[in-house]
Each structure stands twice: as C-alpha cells, then as structure tokens.
Amino acid sequence: MLKVRGLCKRFGGLTVTDQLNLDVGAKELHAIIGPNGAGKTTLINQLSGELFPDEGSIEFDGCYVTGMRPDQRALAGLARSFQISSVFPVFSALQNVMLAVQAQQGHSFGSWRSVLSDTRLTAPAYQALEEVGLAQQAHTPVNEMAHGARRQLELAMSLATGPKLLLLDEPMAGMSQYESDQVTELLLKLKSRYAIVLVEHDMNAVFALADRVTVLVYGRSIICAEPDVVRRDSAVQAAYLGDEKDRIGEVAQ
Amino acid sequence: MHEIVNNSPRWPATNANASRLEHLSASVNWTAAILILVLALVPMAASAIGELYYVTLMTRALIFALAAVGLNLVLGYGGLVSFGHSVYLGIGVYTVGIMMDHGITNAWLQLAAALLIGTIVAGVIGALSLRVKGVGFIMITLAFAQLLYFFCVGLRDYGGDDGFSLNGYSDFGLFQLGDNNTLYYAVLAVLAFTLLWVSRLISARFGMVIQGCKSNERRMVALGFPVFRYQWAAYVLSALICVVAGFFIVNLTRYVSPAYMQWTVSGELIVMVVVGGIATIVGPVIGAIAIVLFEEFASHAAFGLPGNADAFIHEHWLGALGVVILIVALCLKQGLYGSLFKRSARRA
Amino acid sequence: MLTWNVLLMQVLNGLQWGLLLFLLSAGLTLVFGIMNFVNLTHGSLYMMGGYFGAYAYGQTHSFWLACMVAVVGAAIVGVLLDRLVAASLYSRDHLDQVLATFGLILIFNELVRIVWGGNTSVVNPPEMLTGSVEIFGLRYPLYRLMIIVVGLLVSGLLYFIIHRTRIGMLIRAGATNTKMVSALGVNIKRLNLIVFAAGALLAGLAGVLNAPISAIQPGMGEPILILALVVIVTGGIGSIKGAFYGALLIGMADMVGRAFLPIAMTEFFGRAAAQLTGPAIASMGIYLLMAIVLIARPQGLFGGRHA
Numbered sequence: 001m002l003k004v005r006g007l008c009k010r011f012g013g014l015t016v017t018d019q020l021n022l023d024v025g026a027k028e029l030h031a032i033i034g035p036n037g038a039g040k041t042t043l044i045n046q047l048s049g050e051l052f053p054d055e056g057s058i059e060f061d062g063c064y065v066t067g068m069r070p071d072q073r074a075l076a077g078l079a080r081s082f083q084i085s086s087v088f089p090v091f092s093a094l095q096n097v098m099l100a101v102q103a104q105q106g107h108s109f110g111s112w113r114s115v116l117s118d119t120r121l122t123a124p125a126y127q128a129l130e131e132v133g134l135a136q137q138a139h140t141p142v143n144e145m146a147h148g149a150r151r152q153l154e155l156a157m158s159l160a161t162g163p164k165l166l167l168l169d170e171p172m173a174g175m176s177q178y179e180s181d182q183v184t185e186l187l188l189k190l191k192s193r194y195a196i197v198l199v200e201h202d203m204n205a206v207f208a209l210a211d212r213v214t215v216l217v218y219g220r221s222i223i224c225a226e227p228d229v230v231r232r233d234s235a236v237q238a239a240y241l242g243d244e245k246d247r248i249g250e251v252a253q
Numbered sequence: 254m255h256e257i258v259n260n261s262p263r264w265p266a267t268n269a270n271a272s273r274l275e276h277l278s279a280s281v282n283w284t285a286a287i288l289i290l291v292l293a294l295v296p297m298a299a300s301a302i303g304e305l306y307y308v309t310l311m312t313r314a315l316i317f318a319l320a321a322v323g324l325n326l327v328l329g330y331g332g333l334v335s336f337g338h339s340v341y342l343g344i345g346v347y348t349v350g351i352m353m354d355h356g357i358t359n360a361w362l363q364l365a366a367a368l369l370i371g372t373i374v375a376g377v378i379g380a381l382s383l384r385v386k387g388v389g390f391i392m393i394t395l396a397f398a399q400l401l402y403f404f405c406v407g408l409r410d411y412g413g414d415d416g417f418s419l420n421g422y423s424d425f426g427l428f429q430l431g432d433n434n435t436l437y438y439a440v441l442a443v444l445a446f447t448l449l450w451v452s453r454l455i456s457a458r459f460g461m462v463i464q465g466c467k468s469n470e471r472r473m474v475a476l477g478f479p480v481f482r483y484q485w486a487a488y489v490l491s492a493l494i495c496v497v498a499g500f501f502i503v504n505l506t507r508y509v510s511p512a513y514m515q516w517t518v519s520g521e522l523i524v525m526v527v528v529g530g531i532a533t534i535v536g537p538v539i540g541a542i543a544i545v546l547f548e549e550f551a552s553h554a555a556f557g558l559p560g561n562a563d564a565f566i567h568e569h570w571l572g573a574l575g576v577v578i579l580i581v582a583l584c585l586k587q588g589l590y591g592s593l594f595k596r597s598a599r600r601a
Numbered sequence: 602m603l604t605w606n607v608l609l610m611q612v613l614n615g616l617q618w619g620l621l622l623f624l625l626s627a628g629l630t631l632v633f634g635i636m637n638f639v640n641l642t643h644g645s646l647y648m649m650g651g652y653f654g655a656y657a658y659g660q661t662h663s664f665w666l667a668c669m670v671a672v673v674g675a676a677i678v679g680v681l682l683d684r685l686v687a688a689s690l691y692s693r694d695h696l697d698q699v700l701a702t703f704g705l706i707l708i709f710n711e712l713v714r715i716v717w718g719g720n721t722s723v724v725n726p727p728e729m730l731t732g733s734v735e736i737f738g739l740r741y742p743l744y745r746l747m748i749i750v751v752g753l754l755v756s757g758l759l760y761f762i763i764h765r766t767r768i769g770m771l772i773r774a775g776a777t778n779t780k781m782v783s784a785l786g787v788n789i790k791r792l793n794l795i796v797f798a799a800g801a802l803l804a805g806l807a808g809v810l811n812a813p814i815s816a817i818q819p820g821m822g823e824p825i826l827i828l829a830l831v832v833i834v835t836g837g838i839g840s841i842k843g844a845f846y847g848a849l850l851i852g853m854a855d856m857v858g859r860a861f862l863p864i865a866m867t868e869f870f871g872r873a874a875a876q877l878t879g880p881a882i883a884s885m886g887i888y889l890l891m892a893i894v895l896i897a898r899p900q901g902l903f904g905g906r907h908a
Contacts, residue, residue, distance in 0.1 A: 048475065074477030086475070088468040099465050102458055103477035109486070110458040111450075118458075161476060334696050381892060384899040385834075388633050388695060392834045393895065399827055400888035407884070516827065520703045527700055572711025578704030582697050583689060 001026045001165055001195040002047075007056035009042055009219075016042045017053065018219035024165065029187070029196040031206045031227075034216035035239060040199045041083065043216070044169045047197070048080040049073045061164055074103065079163035083170040083199075085150040089143040093134055093153050096142060097125035100160035128160040132186060148179040155186070165195040172202045184208055207231065215239065282452065285535050289445045296434045308433050309505070314545035315440045316501045321525040321537035322447055323494025328523065329531035330455060331487050332467030334391045336519050337378070337398030341492040343514035344371050345499015347405060350509030353421050354411070360423035360430070360500075367496050374401070375492035379485050395516055405511040416510025423504050430504040440501050444538070447494060452534045463487050464532075528581050547574065606739045611860045612853070613736070617745045619852025620752025624807035625825060626832040626844040627759055628800020634839020635772060636793050639695050641702035642682060643829065644822025645709035646801045650675040650808025651817040652713055655722035664726060668809050675805020676798050683797040691793065710819045722817040748810055755803070756845055763841055772796060828855070828887070835891045837904030847902060851887050858886040 004022035008015070016039045024030045032040055045051040047058060049070035058066045065073050074080070088096050098121045102108055105120065115121050129135045132152045137145060142153065151171060158166055171187075172180045184205045190196065191209065200206050206213065207227045214224040217239045223230055230236055292315070299307040320342060327333045348367040357363065382393045406414050422431040430436045454460045462483045465473045473480050503509060512518075521544065529540020551570030566573065625647055632640045654671035658664065686705065690698050726744045733740040763769035771787055808822075815821070828851065836847025862883045894902060 050471075050475075070474045071477045071479050074475060080475050082472075082475075086469055086472045088465055088472065090464065090468050095461070099461060099473075100476050102461065103473075108458040108462045108478070108483065111454045111460070112457055114453070114456040115458055115461050116456065157472075157476070328696070334699055336699065381895060385895065388637065388639055388838055389834055389899075389901075391639060391695060391699060392830045392838075393891075395827065396831050396834065396888050396891055400885050400892075403884035403888075407882070516823075520699075523696075523700060524703070527696065531696075569711045569715060571707050572715075575704040575707025575711065579686070579701055579708065582701035582704060583686070 001028075001061055002197070003057075003059040004047070005057050005059075007043075007046060007058070008054050009039075009046060009051065010054055016219050017046065020056070020216075020219065020221055022214060022221070022224075024195050024197055025211075026164075026195050027192060028211045029191050029198060029209050031198045031200060031210035031213045032216055033200065033203075033206055033213060037218075038216040039219040040216055041169060042219075044080065044167055044197075044199060047167055048078065074161060074163075077162075077164035078167065079158040079161045079165070080167040081154045081158045081169060081171055083173055085147075085154045087142050087150060087153055087157065090141070092139045092141050093129060093145065093149075093156075094122070094125055094138040096153055097128050097156050097160045098122060100128075100157040101125050104161050124162075125160060128156045131159060132156040133182070148175055151175060151179075151183070155183070159190070163194060165197065166190075168196060168198045168200075170199055170201065172200060172205060180205060282534075285448050285452070288535055288538065289441065289448070292441055293438075296437055305433065308437050310545070310549055311542075312433070312437045312440055312501075312505055314542045315437070315444055315538075316498050316505060317522070317525060317545055318538040318541035319440065319444050319447060319501070320495045320498035321522055321529065321541045322444070322451060323491045323498065324522050325526045325531060325533075325537045326451060326454075326463075326491040326494070327484075327488050328491075328526055329533070329536070330460065330467065331463045331484060331491075333383075333484065333488065334523070335382075335394045335488070335491075336391050336516065336523070337394035337396075338492065338495050338522055339514050339516065339518035340378075340398045340401045341371055341375065341495035342499040342502065342518065343401065343405060343511065344374060345496040345501075346503045346509055346513050347408075347411070348496075349423065349500050349503045350417075350419060351411060353419050353423070353503075354417070354509075358421050358424045360425040363423055364497070364500055367500055368493055371493050371496035372489060375489040376485075379488035379492070383481060383484055383488070395519070398514065398516055398519060402511055402514040402516075405514060411509065414511065416508060416512070419503065419507045419509065422507070423500070430501075436501070436504055443497060443501075448534055448538070455534075459483065459486070524578050524581075528578070528585075544574075547577070607860075609737060609739045610741065611857050613739075613741055613749070614745065614860075615853035615856035616849070617748045617752070617852075618856050619849040620749055620756070621807050621811055622825070622828060622832055622852050623752060623845055623848035624755060624803045624810075625829045626836070626848050627755075627841055628796075628803045629829050630833040630836070630838055630840060630844040631772065631796050632800050633833060635796060636691055638687065638691055639698040639702065640687070640800075641699065641826065642705045642709070643800065643804055644824075644826030645706055646675050646679060646682075646804040646822070647808040647825060648709065648713065648817075648819075648822035649678050650805025651812045651821060652717060652722065652808075653805070654809030654812050655817050656717070658725070659722070664813075667812075668806070671809035672802055672805050675808065676802040679798045679801020679804075680794065682801070683794050687797060688790065688793070706823065709822075714819045719819060726813040744813060751806075751810065755806075759841060768795070831887055831891050833901075835894045835901055837901030840901070840903040843901055843903035851890070854887050854890055855883075859883040862886065 002022065002024040004020060007017050007020040007022075009017035020043065022030075032043065034040055042051065046053050049065070049068055049072070053066065056066070057064060060073070060076060060078055063076065065076065065078070068076070070080075088099065091099070095115075098115055101121050101124045102115070126135065126138065129138055132155050134149060134152050134156060137149060142150065145153065151173070155168075155171055158168070168187075172183050175183065180202055187196070187198070187205075187209050198206070198209065210227050212224060213227050213230040214221050215230060215233075215236050216222075222235055222239065223233055225233075292311070295311050296308050299305055299311075320338070323341075324335065324338050327335055345367050348370055349363045352363050352366060378394070378397045382390055382397065385393055405411075411417055422429055424430075425439075428435055428439075430439060455464070462473070462478060465478070466480055466484060470480060499513065502513065525540040525544050526537045527540070528543060529538065530536025548570070551573055552567050625643065629640065629643050632638050632643070650671040653674035654667040657670035658667035661667070682705075686701060690701055731744065733742050734746060735741075736746075761769075763772060771792055807825075829848075832847040832851050833844055835851060836843025836845070898904070
C-alpha cells in the first residue's frame with residue numbers, strides 16, 4: 001500500500017530524514033517509534049504532503065504521490081490525524097465529522113440545502129462517531145468537549161473519509177491510561193480494515209497493536225521488524241535512554 | 254458561533270444542545286424577518302411624520318447594509334479580512350454611471366455589465382490575493398483597491414477626481430428607480446433576498462466549507478478540500494453583492510465619483526460588519542444602519558448641549574466614531590447583535 | 602526633454618523618497634512581521650512627528666530642535682499606544698487589530714484637528730540647508746541631499762543593530778519563535794515595546810524630515826502609510842532588508858514613473874492618450890509593480906522569517 005524509498009529532508013544544515021525506506025502492506029499496522037527528535041512528525045508531514053522531501057519517492061496504492069498536495073493525497077485515500085487535535089471548535093462533533101465525509105463526496109458548491117438535512121452526510125458521520133464511541137456527544141460543540149473526546153473525534157474524522165491508509169500521529173497523546181486502553185481497543189478493531197501507520201510513544205499500545213515496528217533515530221530507520229525482535233534488539237535499547245529503555249525492558253519481561 | 258437552519262434530524266443523541274441551537278437559529282431567522290418587516294414600514298412612517306428625508310437616509314443605510322452582508326461572507330464567515338471591498342462598490346457605480354452617461358438606462362443591461370466586470374476584477378484580485386496568507390492578504394487587497402481607485406481618478410473623461418453627476422436613473426421595465434420609495438423598496442427586496450440566500454448558503458455544503466476554512470484551514474486541506482477554489486468563489490460572490498450595492502448607490506446619489514472606492518470606505522464596511530456582529534446573518538445590517546445613522550445624527554442633530562458642544566460634536570464626529578470603533582474592537586467582540594445572545598461558546 | 606540632468610534629478614529624488622519611505626517601512630515591517638500586528642496607526646505616528654515638529658518649530662524657529670521634539674514626541678506616543686492599546690491586541694486576531702488601529706487613525710486625525718485646526722502648518726528647513734549643491738553637473742537641493750544622508754545613516758545603524766547586537770538577535774529570534782524567546786527568560790512585552798517605540802521614533806523622524814517638503818495636515822499619514830504597506834508587502838513582511846530594497850524600488854518607481862510616464866505615453870501613444878491615462882498610470886505603477894512581484898513570489902522579495 002505504501003512504499004517509501006530513499007526519503008531525505010534537510011532543514012538548513014540539519015538532516016531530519018535520512019535515506020528512509022518504509023513498506024506498509026494493505027492491512028498492516030506499522031508502528032514508528034523513536035526517541036524525541038528522531039524526526040517522526042517530519043516523516044508524517046512528508047507522507048501526508050504538508051512537507052515535500054528533498055529526495056526520495058513515496059508510492060501510495062500504486063501511485064507516486066511525492067509531488068501531490070495534501071488535499072489530493074487525502075482524496076486518494078491517505079488520511080491523517082494530528083498529534084495536537086486539529087478539529088473545528090465552532091462546530092459540533094457531528095458537523096466536524098460531516099465535513100470529513102463531505103470532502104469525499106465531490107464538489108461542495110451546493111448552496112441551498114442544509115447539510116443537517118442531508119443524510120448522505122449525516123448517516124456516515126454518525127456511523128463514524130459510533131465507531132469511536134462518541135455518539136452520545138454528537139451535538140456537543142467541540143470547544144466544550146474534553147481532551148480525550150477530542151482525540152477520539154480526531155480519529156473519527158480520519159475514519160469518515162473512507163481511507164485506505166491511516167496516518168496516526170500520536171493518537172494517545174495526553175490521554176489517561178484508561179483512555180489509552182480504549183483507543184487501543186478501537187485500533188485493534190480497525191486493524192483489519194485499513195493499513196495503519198502509527199506513530200506513538202505509548203509502548204504498551206505499540207507492542208499490543210503493531211504487526212511491524214520501525215525504529216527511527218536521527219531520521220534513520222535503524223531496524224524494521226516484528227515487535228518481539230525490535231524489543232530485544234540491543235541497538236534499539238541503546239538508542240533509548242532512561243525511561244523508554246526501562247519501559248521496553250519491562251514489557252519484555 | 255455557528256448558526257444551524259431549523260431542520261436537524263432527530264438523532265438518539267442528547268438533544269438538549271440540539272434544541273438550544275435550533276432555538277437559536279429559529280430566533281435568528283425570526284429576527285431577520287421582523288427586521289425586514291419593520292424596515293418595510295419606514296416609507297409610510299416617514300410620510301406620516303412628514304420627514305421624507307428619512308427614506309433617502311434609510312435607503313443609504315440599506316445599501317451599505319447590502320454591501321456589509323456581502324463583505325460578511327468573506328470576512329465574518331470566511332475569516333478573510335478584505336480591506337478592498339470598496340472597489341466593488343466603485344465598479345457598480347462606474348459601470349452603471351458610464352452606461353447611463355451614454356444613454357443606456359436599461360437596468361438589466363447595467364446590472365449584467367456590472368456583474369460581469371465585477372466577476373473578472375474580483376476573479377483576478379482574488380486569485381492573486383489568496384496566494385498570500387494572513388497579514389499579507391489584508392495589505393494586498395488594500396493595495397489593489399488603491400490601484401483601481403487611482404485608475405478611476407485618472408479617467409479624465411469621466412470627471413477624474415471630482416466625478417460627474419447623472420441625469421437619469423435605471424429602468425427595470427416594470428418600474429424605474431427614479432422615485433424615492435420605489436428605490437427604497439427595491440433595495441429592501443434585494444437585501445431581503447440576499448439575507449435569505451446567505452442564510453441558506455451558510456448551512457449548506459459551501460457555507461460549511463467556508464467556515465471550516467476559517468476555523469481550521471490546515472485540517473480542511475488534510476481532509477481533502479481544495480481550499481483555494483472555495484475561498485476564491487466566496488470572495489467573488491461577496492464582491493458581486495457589493496457591485497449590486499454600487500448599482501443602487503449610483504441611483505440614490507445620481508453621482509459617479511471615485512470617492513466610493515477609497516480605502517476608508519473599505520474600512521467603514523469592515524466596521525459595519527464587526528459593530529453589527531460578524532458571522533451572523535442580520536449583524537451586518539444592524540451595523541450598517543447603526544453607523545449610517547450615527548454619521549447622520551452626529552454631524553447634524555441638535556443635542557441641545559451647552560456652549561459650543563453641539564458644534565464641536567458636529568465638527569469632530571469622526572473622532573467619536575473612532576472611539577466607538579476602538580471600544581468595539583477592544584471590548585465588544587461580538588458586536589451589537591452578537592452580544593444580545595450570550596453565547597457560551599467562545600469564538601473560534 | 603529627457604536630459605541627463607532631469608534624469609539624475611529624478612533618480613536622486615527617487616532615492617530620497619525611497620529612503621524616507623524606508624524610515625517608515627522599517628518600523629512597520631518589524632511590527633507586522635515580528636509582532637504579527639497589523640498597525641495602521643503607523644501613518645498617524647508619522648503625522649504626529651510632523652505636527653510635533655511644526656509646533657516646536659513655531660515656538661523656537663529651530664529646525665534641529667523641532668526634529669528632536671518630533672522624534673521624542675513620536676516615540677512617547679508610540680510607547681503610550683503600545684501600553685494602552687496595542688499590548689491587549691497582540692494576541693488577538695488581525696481583524697481586531699485592523700479595526701482598533703483604524704479607529705485610532707480617525708481619533709488621531711480629529712485630535713490633531715482639535716488641537717491645531719485643519720489648516721496646514723509650516724516648517725522651514727534650517728538656514729544652512731537651504732540652497733543647493735553641485736552633483737555631476739546638477740544643482741540639487743541640499744535639504745533633499747541631507748535626507749538621503751540621514752536615510753543611509755539610519756539604514757546602516759539599523760543593519761548594525763539587527764545583525765550585530767544582542768537586542769537585534771533577540772528581535773530576529775522573536776520573529777521566528779516568540780514562545781521560545783520568552784521561555785529563555787526574555788521579557789517579550791518589553792521587546793515588543795522597544796520594537797514598537799523604535800518604529801514610532803523612525804516614523805516621527807520621517808514625518809519631521811518630510812515636513813519642509815510636503816504639507817502638514819490632518820490625514821497626511823494615510824497616503825504614505827499605504828505606500829509603506831506596498832513596500833513591506835513587496836519586500837517581504839518582517840524583513841528589514843526587504844523594507845530597504847522595497848522602499849528604494851517603490852520610491853524610485855514612484856518618482857521616476859510620475860516624472861517620465863506621461864512623457865513616455867506622449868511619445869508612444871500621442872498627446873490624447875497621455876492626457877487620458879498618464880497621471881493614472883503613474884499612480885497605478887507601484888501597485889502594478891507590487892502585483893508583479895507577488896505573482897512571482899507571494900511572500901515578497903525577501904520574505905520568509907528573517908529580519
């Protein structure tokens with residue numbers, strides 16, 4: 001589904017992405033982990049189209065998308081969620097998701113019919129909200145919603161676009177253990193339906209969900225393998241200092 | 254705060270919020286209807302008290318209300334601060350004025366020509382301006398407005414800086430705009446229709462996209478919307494509404510002048526929209542009426558104040574307006590109309 | 602008509618006008634770029650410089666004293682503006698800023714009318730600067746030459762401050778990342794105040810320097826404000842270098858265009874056409890220039906995040 005070859009990105013003298021290769025299969029959940037500053041968000045931005053790489057190619061679903069704008073990639077089936085919830089505070093949860101649905105339904109020049117009476121929008125939106133467990137808050141204005149609910153909404157919006165691949169940028173950021181577990185449950189459900197690229201710090205989630213794990217250090221992929229292999233790899237353990245290393249060690253126990 | 258038209262389906266989800274929003278929208282549409290009704294009574298009221306001048310005054314207010322409603326489309330709902338919308342007033346004024354000068358009084362032809370020119374100009378300016386975000390956009394729209402202002406000043410054959418006056422008025426076939434009352438009702442009708450159309454538009458797909466772009470453009474792009482074309486369309490649409498306002502203004506004043514295209518007029522339009530209440534349907538109307546009436550009374554009314562205070566106020570009412578604008582900008586963020594509804598949701 | 606002398610005269614005039622514009626644009630571009638603040642009141646600060654200078658001149662008949670009063674006065678007004686109004690607007694969105702500063706323009710114009718009346722005030726250049734000097738065979742007014750010199754000195758000073766001093770570094774850093782700079786312990790509010798006041802000072806200087814050449818009247822700030830806006834948009838918002846080259850470019854284009862375009866029009870299109878559009882083309886010229894630059898490079902010539 002996703003083939004990345006030789007991806008390079010430099011900011012001035014700093015190489016943030018260094019000859020990166022990545023393969024993600026059609027129903028695979030591929031996690032990307034790495035210490036802070038490894039270039040994970042830059043990688044996501046290049047995959048989604050907000051940044052253009054200096055070198056390399058990105059092939060999605062058989063098409064080279066390296067030069068495509070983010071909106072074009074979204075229409076091609078590459079959906080992305082944001083690390084810091086990027087939603088529409090003025091609207092209700094339902095309206096947020098309806099916008100996501102609307103994007104995929106051709107042009108949006110309709111000027112007379114109210115969107116709330118348009119079941120082509122409301123039905124899929126409501127379905128997406130149910131999927132992530134937000135159906136109860138469908139009509140709540142987003143700026144009244146709690147942080148955890150907003151992260152769920154973030155996810156619902158990405159789902160509502162009917163994507164082929166989900167780029168999830170730290171979906172569990174800022175969540176409590178309970179909330180993280182819920183999201184992990186959800187992602188397990190979704191695993192079989194989409195290709196997923198998951199950037200996360202929460203190691204429990206990563207090792208519970210991932211089919212394969214890529215470890216990113218200073219923009220380079222130092223290993224790409226099944227979770228068990230990664231967790232035992234000495235280079236990975238060396239790359240992580242302090243907390244992370246202990247956590248990997250704990251999980252390994 | 255987003256306004257939703259009154260027909261949301263019954264989801265099993267908690268409807269407390271839904272009905273509150275519904276109620277809000279219902280009252281909003283009622284407000285528009287009542288406002289139009291009240292305004293329709295003005296000519297009768299004016300002749301009843303024998304002050305026919307008020308009809309002309311209110312016509313002017315309604316024309317600016319129309320322009321403000323147009324600006325609100327990009328400014329309030331779209332979040333694009335255009336400092337050059339007076340240009341489109343000018344396009345309406347000059348196209349109609351020049352045609353009238355050459356003997357073409359057919360209103361339909363005049364409107365068609367004005368709208369065509371307006372579309373081309375707005376299309377070009379919009380396309381160039383939207384390439385730049387944030388502060389740059391404001392400045393570029395201002396600069397383009399200046400460009401066209403000087404172009405019109407340079408039209409020596411048409412009075413240049415001073416402009417020229419007209420003898421005729423537009424003829425719709427069934428009626429002419431030569432009579433004060435007819436003009437008033439024509440403007441009111443167009444305003445009413447525009448309000449209706451904008452309120453439908455805002456709740457429709459196009460309106461949602463525009464508001465989405467204002468709220469979080471990055472997300473809109475990530476969802477797959479080609480943002481540029483929708484903002485462009487909204488810009489052109491708002492410009493055309495101002496062109497129609499220009500068509501009416503030249504019929505009201507029977508004078509063609511580049512003064513309508515000055516950047517201060519653009520500023521005044523923005524003031525009207527914000528003072529009334531941005532991103533509301535009737536806000537701009539209320540703001541326009543308020544500002545035009547303020548201008549009128551501050552510079553002419555007898556307040557009965559001691560000493561030279563009256564004359565002082567007449568002389569320096571612009572300064573008073575400046576103070577009002579400053580206060581609104583600093584404190585009264587929701588505008589006059591917006592503040593009437595204590596919205597719990599903060600502005601995006 | 603197109604003699605060497607006339608051309609040189611216009612080029613020098615363009616240089617002088619451009620440098621004057623730069624004085625105004627430098628402060629403006631920093632405020633726009635670093636503080637992300639749409640400040641339309643900048644033209645009013647220019648006007649206050651002119652009026653303070655005129656007042657001081659009226660009292661003392663000393664040009665140099667008038668300059669000092671103007672500069673200090675404008676800076677004080679700038680500080681007051683920042684503390685009282687601007688500080689609460691920095692975090693607001695551009696619409697609020699446009700509105701507030703637009704209201705302030707109206708207030709300033711009226712204030713000036715109330716205090717000094719609507720008539721034009723006069724400032725005369727100092728004795729030693731009347732008269733002219735020979736440059737390459739052209740007799741050029743000494744006063745305008747002085748403006749050129751002052752303009753270049755200020756430009757040099759600004760360059761030095763921005764690129765070689767600590768405060769300049771902070772200003773440039775503040776342009777890129779305000780939060781980071783304040784996290785480093787720098788008082789952002791004070792930095793903003795300094796930038797704002799410095800801009801006001803320069804605007805006041807421009808106002809008093811231009812006073813002997815142009816009219817001091819209510820509303821004199823707005824036309825030049827718009828030109829300054831064109832300059833910073835063309836040069837790149839936030840970039841002093843952009844303001845410098847942009848101002849020179851626009852200043853030259855304006856002067857040379859106004860002087861020669863009507864002539865060129867007559868040459869190529871005949872008298873009638875020139876009569877019809879000549880002056881208009883000249884005024885439109887700079888806006889067309891800006892449009893062309895923006896088509897090629899939307900962020901301006903030196904746009905991006907540099908001071």
